[in-house]
Amino acid sequence: MVIVGASVAGVRTAQALRAEGYAGTITMLDAESAEPYDKPPLSKNLLTGAASADDVRLFGEGEAHELEIDLRLGVRAVSLDLGARTVVCESGERFPFSQLVIASGARARRPAWASLTGVFTLRSMADAAAIRERLVPGSTVAIVGAGFIGAELASAAQAAGVQATLIDPLATPLARILGSEVGALLADWHRSKVATEFGVGVTDVSPEAGSLRVTLSDGRRLNADTVLVGIGVELNVEWLLDSPIHLDGGVLCDASGRALDAWGDPVPDVFAVGDVSRWFAPGRGAHVRVEHWTNAVEQSQVVARAVVDPGGAAAHHPSFAVWSDQFGSKIQMSGYTQAEDVVVVIDGERWVALYADGGSLVGVVTVNWPRLQMLARRTIASGGTRDVMVEQAQALREHAAAARPGG
Ligand SMILES: Cc1cc2nc3c(=O)[nH]c(=O)nc-3n(C[C@H](O)[C@H](O)[C@H](O)COP(=O)(O)OP(=O)(O)OC[C@H]3O[C@@H](n4cnc5c(N)ncnc54)[C@H](O)[C@@H]3O)c2cc1C
Incomplete structure (x- = not known):
């Protein structure tokens, strides 16, 4: 072998x-x-x-x-x-x-300007070590691409005291994988956490007086000490x-x-x-x-x-399970998360999106709600209905509200 x-x-x-x-x-x-x-x-x-x-x-x-x-x-x-x-x-x-x-x-996909000093992609341990050295408190970083890796880079940069701007040509960057409703929720959440430029692409990056000049598709320019690229x-x-x-x-x-x-x-x-x-x-x-x-x-x-x-040899039925840690929150998803029929249950800082096809639960996204993620995965695997999961989420939300002081 x-x-x-x-x-x-x-x-x-x-x-x-x-x-x-x-x-x-x-x-x-x-x-x-x-x-x-x-x-x-x-x-x-x-x-x-x-x-x-x-x-x-x-x-x-x-x-x-x-x-x-x-x-x-x-x-x-x-x-x-x-x-x-x-x-x-x-x-x-x-x-x-x-x-x-x-x-x-x-x-990592590298645009033509990725070879400039100060521009990095992230795929290897060596890339991570090089990026870490650039995350100096008080410096600025432009992150090109607001997929999971881009958002995680923004989160790590911010945690290091770096001023980060997350840029993506799509107005709702995660809509492609999570559908427009859940994509919009996450885009709003990202806007609340970090400076964003959604709906504008990066057309060029060039060196300028010791830093980098990032040209956006609407003609505006940003200056950044470092540019991180997460575009697939x-x-x-x-x-x-x-x-x-x-x-x-x-x-x-x-x-x-x-x-x-x-x-x-x-x-x-x-x-x-x-x-x-x-x-x-x-x-x-x-x-x-x-x-x-x-x-x-x-x-x-x-x-x-x-x-x-x-x-x-048996046919494999993938779980499509993924996680991402960003801004102190854990995002988890599994199953088919592009179905149009989605119900979202929000409970403060945690929420769940439950996707259905013909009444059956087919996909789930959770933020800070691992218990519901696990329950939903089991429901997807057993062919259970979405409505039962919605009821469970609502019951957990009410239970948590009742347990809060004054609840
Ligand atoms: C920064 C980062 C964060 C991620 N975070 C998550 C996450 O939170 N959740 C999640 O589910 N997934 C995440 N992923 C994705 C996950 O890591 C990948 O799906 C996984 O690494 C795929 O593994 P692989 O072995 O198929 O390929 P790779 O990890 O790409 O490894 C391929 C290996 O093949 C070697 N190779 C390539 N060409 C040749 C050749 N010609 N000859 C010999 N060797 C060769 C390479 O050196 C490499 O070691 C992340 C990925 C990255 C880069």
């Missing part, structure tokens, strides 16, 4: 393979030289200094030795010779395989370009992670997991690429089982 990529998808696949009893050799390659680490803390407690590099380590030589996994760091795959069943690396090394797992993930990713698929693996918005896979060729047939013994992959999601009737940690973990379990028991 060769696994290309030793981040969460690759590491969890290797661990799951051993847990499932896979007895063959496992070689796991990664282009980075750093020991594998988890990425979610890079924009959260690692950036604020509440966690150290040791706290976010995902896998080390000790565990590699214990599980008999040959971990090769600083080794970049440059091509896949499927005929010879070999991964070819930049160093000239060749890794023959009987099974291959593609877990090469993604990298590009997939690490260049090494697959000359292979028969079908690339279509990711490595196209069936519902158990088997990579497909251009005719839609599984390529024997080749799987893909994590951000780089685009699996068929039976509940949606479409291939979906998901850029979230929990999804990578779920997929790695499915692929490990499919490798060990090819005949028993």
Whole structure:
């Protein structure tokens, strides 16, 4: 077994393979030289200094030795010779395989001006360390892109005493993933926490007298000491370009992670997991690429089982579970959160949005309400109705009100 990529998808696949009893050799390659680490803390407690590099380590030589996994760091795959069943690396090394797992993930998308001094993207531990050095109290930072990572960067910057401005070309930046009503709630919430420029893009960034000049699409200009960019990713698929693996918005896979060729047939013994992959999601009737940690973990379990028991490969039904820590609040979501039919129950600083399709609960977003998140996830999994969850949320809100002094 060769696994290309030793981040969460690759590491969890290797661990799951051993847990499932896979007895063959496992070689796991990664282009980075750093020991594998988890990425979610890079924009959260690692950036604020509440966690150290040791706290976010995902896998080390000790565990590699214990599980008999040959971990090769600083080794970049440059091509896949499927005929010879070999991964070819930049160093000239060749890794023959009987099974291959593609877990090469993604990298931050970089606009043309991203190479300027003072402009950063965030995908690696080194990026996080460089950004942390720039978060000097009293300095200014412009954050381009108000998705989850952009908002977390704004939150960390503000916590460090930095004056942050969060910029996004969309008036309601999260509407695309949460629908317009919930997107608007979060946009208002962000406006209450940090300076925002929503509905205007950044057309250019240029150096100006020791700082950076950010030009907005409406012609206005901002000055910032640092510019942080969170505008999505590009997939690490260049090494697959000359292979028969079908690339279509990711490595196209069936519902158990088997990579497909251009005719839609599984390529024997080749799987893909994590951000780089685009699996068929039976509940949606479409291939979906998901850029979230929990999804990578779920997929790695499915692929490990499919490798060990090819005949028993089961279709995976993703939970689409995600979390984000911002401005002292925890946002959690799961299921299908673009359904138009949504009911929001607000209880002070905590709230829940419950999405329904034909009366059934299909998606949930919570802010500071983990208990409801868990209840809703169970309801989604069991095909329960949205109305029951709305009643539960209202009952919890009333219970909390009654418990407050004077309530
Ligand atoms: C700052 C940040 C915060 C995040 N926060 C959250 C969060 O709060 N919640 C959440 O659900 N998700 C979050 N995510 C997303 C989550 O971290 C990703 O979904 C997850 O890292 C995907 O894992 P992966 O293994 O598929 O890919 P990646 O983590 O992208 O790893 C791919 C690995 O492959 C290696 N590689 C690439 N090309 C090659 C090659 N040619 N040869 C060898 N190795 C190669 C890379 O070096 C890398 O180590 C966050 C991501 C970032 C960057």
